Amino acid sequence: MVCARGTAGYIAPKVFCRNFGGISHKSDVYSYGMLLSEMVGGRRNINTEVENTSEIYFPHWIYKRLELDEELGLQSIMNEDDKVRARKMIIVSLWCxxxxxxxxxxxxxxxxxxxxxxxxxxxxxxxxxxxxPNP
Incomplete structure (x- = not known):
């Protein structure tokens, strides 16, 4: 692989910054995790049109909610089963x-x-x- 290819925000940090090491099979796991968090969040991982700057980067925003054991605040959650599935998908995406x-x-x-x-x-x-940063 001569140069990095992929969609910004979905490529692993070490693909675009050699300080994190070389490219490996774990680069695809990173991309999968970003996609998974976008699916469960029902929004792009980076959203500059939000009211609070703390909500710009979805993984940090949702991590804080998990850490504080707060409601996830996701519109797609309709019942308790959805809540459990969403929590599981978010935790897995954060590991990825x-x-x-x-x-x-x-x-x-x-x-x-x-x-x-x-x-x-x-x-x-x-x-x-x-x-x-917020543009």
Whole structure:
């Protein structure tokens, strides 16, 4: 691979910044996690049209809600089953987008987490990439 290819926001940090290491199979896990969080959030991961700057980068915004054990505040949640599924998908997506590739699960583990109980999932460390600036 001579140069980075992909959609901004979905490519792993180490693809565009060599400080995070080289490209590996865990780069695809990162992309999957970003897509998963976008699906469950019902919005793009970066939304500059929100009222509060803390809501610009969805993974940080939703992580804070999980950390404080707050309601997820997602419009797609209609009942308790949806709430459980959304929580599981968010936790899995946050594991997938860990900045350090060694902290990301393999896709086999991702499938196991999605098929398993949400009660067995731990909240991962906060991904430490900073939110993009508000234009």
């Amino acid at each position: 987008i860990q900045t350090d590739p060694s902290n990301r699960p393999a896709m086999k583990q991702v499938i196991e987490m999605l098929e398993g109980s949400v009660d067995c999932l731990q909240i991962p460390p906060k991904p430490y990439l900073s939110s993009p």
